[in-house]
Amino acid sequence: MSRPSSVKKERQSVLLEKLTQDPFLTDEELAEIFKVSVPTIRLDRLELGIPELRERIKNVAEKNYTKVKSLNSKEIVGELLDISLGVGGMSILETDDSMAFERTKIIRGHYIYSLAESLAIAVIDADVALVGVANIKYKTPVYSGNKLLAKAEVKKVRDNKYIVWVNISHKQVEVFRGKFILVSLEKDFYDSEK
Amino acid sequence: MSRPSSVKKERQSVLLEKLTQDPFLTDEELAEIFKVSVPTIRLDRLELGIPELRERIKNVAEKNYTKVKSLNSKEIVGELLDISLGVGGMSILETDDSMAFERTKIIRGHYIYSLAESLAIAVIDADVALVGVANIKYKTPVYSGNKLLAKAEVKKVRDNKYIVWVNISHKQVEVFRGKFILVSLEKDFYDSEK
Incomplete structure (x- = not known):
């Protein structure tokens, strides 16, 4: 013993x-x-x-926003828990009634999508990154009040193309899975388009 | 002559x-x-x-909201121009700076996605419809101020599954294309889950 x-x-x-x-x-x-x-x-x-939960989340989130190159902190849906540019990251979203269908209290897909897309963009090591293609799957309904944990992994980088996998879970059950193909833009490109 | x-x-x-x-x-x-x-x-x-543009859009939008079964009018991203349950529909979104990346003025993907997802759900002839799978493609950047026109077509219905194609264009150039697989839920399901 x-x-x-x-x-x-x-x-x-x-x-x-x-x-x-x-x-x-x-x-x-x-x-x-x-x-x-x-x-x-x-x-x-x-x-x-x-530290306790709230403090814990606040601390890590603040620390991580400064690392992101491709987004401003207020542009990120959810709170960043961890970020490693070009490798992967984690973020969280506490859902509430404002994100849900009124009748069913099921969280609307595009809030979950936004959490995933934000994270996919945030992990890219480039100044400007846009989503080109996304293949996504909602696996089980998410209800108002559920707390979502998103994890992203950069799977492949070639030239200015990035493949990022994102999965989102609630209480360790996967509720969403997505593959994003992102493209980084040269500064010249978006300056000339303005 | x-x-x-x-x-x-x-x-x-x-x-x-x-x-x-x-x-x-x-x-x-x-x-x-x-x-x-x-x-x-x-x-x-x-x-x-x-009627002239503004009036035209307002008129048709109001008339169409009452047709939708699966969403409340305030839950729809964009304005409905036309809707035929189980067949297809059209909606529009006038983009602005609040939807754009600060640096580039490019509209963030999830706003375009939300327009498409809303319309895909709105055209379903069921009380509750959720997205199961979506395969989407952003074809060219959309800039703040661009006016988007979304068109949805219900391609296939089997049991409680629906395949809906959505394409979004700006000045008749396609900027987004998506295939959504939706599932309608029985009233029993979402009542028992609450």
């Missing part, structure tokens, strides 16, 4: 992993997962130097 | 056709097309009972 301190160590390492997979997990949800009390989770977070 | 009255008749019939193809054509543009004066065009419109 393992001693209490090693139990804690293991829990904290799994806790870190869980929060990487799903940054939306609240202390209450974590307590349930680990079958411990909420104060225990708070102590774990404190020892690991992880 | 044809007599003046038959010249006018022919011009008026072509004028009707032109306005069906591109309802955004102004009197000035029509005058240029027909190499006549703007007052001549106004007279033509008067005789044909066609």
